[in-house]
Amino acid sequence: MITQEMAAGRFVRQPNRFTDTITADGSSGYPAESGRYRLFVSYACPWAQRTLIVRALLGLDEVISLGVVDPIRDERGWRFPDRDPVTGAAFLSELYLATDGSYKGRYTVPCIWDTVTGRLVTNDFPAITTTFETQFTDYHPTGAPDLYPVELRPDIDELNELVYATVNNGVYRAGFATEQNAYEEAVDALFATLDRLEERLSTRRYLFGDRVTEADIRLYTTLARFDAVYHGHFKCNLRRLVDYPNLWGYARDLYEQPAFRDTTDFDQIKRHYYVTLTNVNPSGVVPKGPVVDWTEPHGRAALSAS
Structure with a gap:
């Protein structure tokens, strides 16, 4: 609902x-x-x-x-x-x-x-x-990361605005669209941004280099739900997350960190979307898949050394 x-x-x-x-x-x-x-x-x-x-x-x-x-x-x-x-x-x-x-x-x-x-x-x-x-x-304890560094805030804010409009909220704009044009507009914008992010992450470990920032956290939570929910349930099915080598490796790199992994509950994610959103899934049936290994090696650390 x-x-x-x-x-x-x-x-x-x-x-x-x-x-x-x-x-x-x-x-x-x-x-x-x-x-x-x-x-x-x-x-x-x-x-x-x-x-x-x-x-x-x-x-x-x-x-x-x-x-x-x-x-x-x-x-x-x-x-x-x-x-x-x-x-x-x-x-x-x-x-x-x-x-x-x-x-x-x-x-x-x-x-x-x-x-x-x-x-x-x-x-x-x-x-x-x-x-x-x-x-x-x-x-903040000694050694806590600076997730929103002053010198990067304008750039972080600019990227966050794009990611929010086309990715974070974009999946909802696709999933809840009630007219074809509105749906296609949202899906096209979503995958155009994912393609841009795939290219950006080909040369840097995180969105702003070697450090995790607010921008990575905002993107991650949508990526974590992409193949499990948004790809099928919200009809965002031009490509899967696992079809993007850099984005998929990047997501696994973040998932490896306890703050990301321990707050990612795929069971609760799937039950919420498939059972609660009855206008999209009237039966309330929760799919068993996809079977995805979030723990397989990602190789992203090499980008920090380059």
């Missing part, structure tokens, strides 16, 4: 409703403090997995607590397998409505709850990871 605005057969994503910010100096009213905030996620959701990866890479596991919803969502929205032990909520919707009783949109993950004020601070998924990277620096 998904209810999104459609325009001329084109999928239009719901705007993020809660966009308050957490700041290191507290000037926003929400200071970056250890133990104050709770991150709500689904392991099935690509937007939420971004936050899980960054939280792990930056050593914020003990700073920002975690609540995980069940991968199967119905008309009531995301539910907790058991009541959330911090908020007592049975459904994520309770936290949205506790923050704004008139809220009428979808109840989305990821989102951040403030345990002091008892309200949602943000469900603005693009901003959550950069907030962890720039506003919680006092809590």
Whole structure:
């Protein structure tokens, strides 16, 4: 089940409703403090997995607590397998409505709850990871990676904008299109960008050289779901991820790192998309495949030495 605005057969994503910010100096009213905030996620959701990866890479596991919803969502929205032990909520919707009783949109993950004020601070998924990277620096352990380096931010932002429009959101634009032209427009843009990224990754290990950045995290979560879900379920079937030697090796290179591998749950991913999105898959039958070995050698390290 998904209810999104459609325009001329084109999928239009719901705007993020809660966009308050957490700041290191507290000037926003929400200071970056250890133990104050709770991150709500689904392991099935690509937007939420971004936050899980960054939280792990930056050593914020003990700073920002975690609540995980069940991968199967119905008309009531995301539910907790058991009541959330911090908020007592049975459904994520309770936290949205506790923050704004008139809220009428979808109840989305990821989102951040403030345990002091008892309200949602943000469900603005693009901003959550950069907030962890720039506003919680006092809590980053020694040696934590700089995922959003100042000197690269304009270039990272530019690439992220393209990847979001044509890849991250592009697969949804293809999967939920209700007219042929809208579908083909989305698929053509998606594979044009994947082709560009394949070429870019032929000479560099990661999108910006030898270091993992915010851009890699944003791309990875779509690649991790590509062959398992988007290729067939969303009709993004011009090529598979495994048909791209550089992109496929790059994805496996990232998967080799615990922050990526430990937050990638293929079972939850497939159950969420195939069972929840009944308008795309009315039967709710979950396919057994594809059988893909994410642990086979990738050979990408050689690009760092060249």
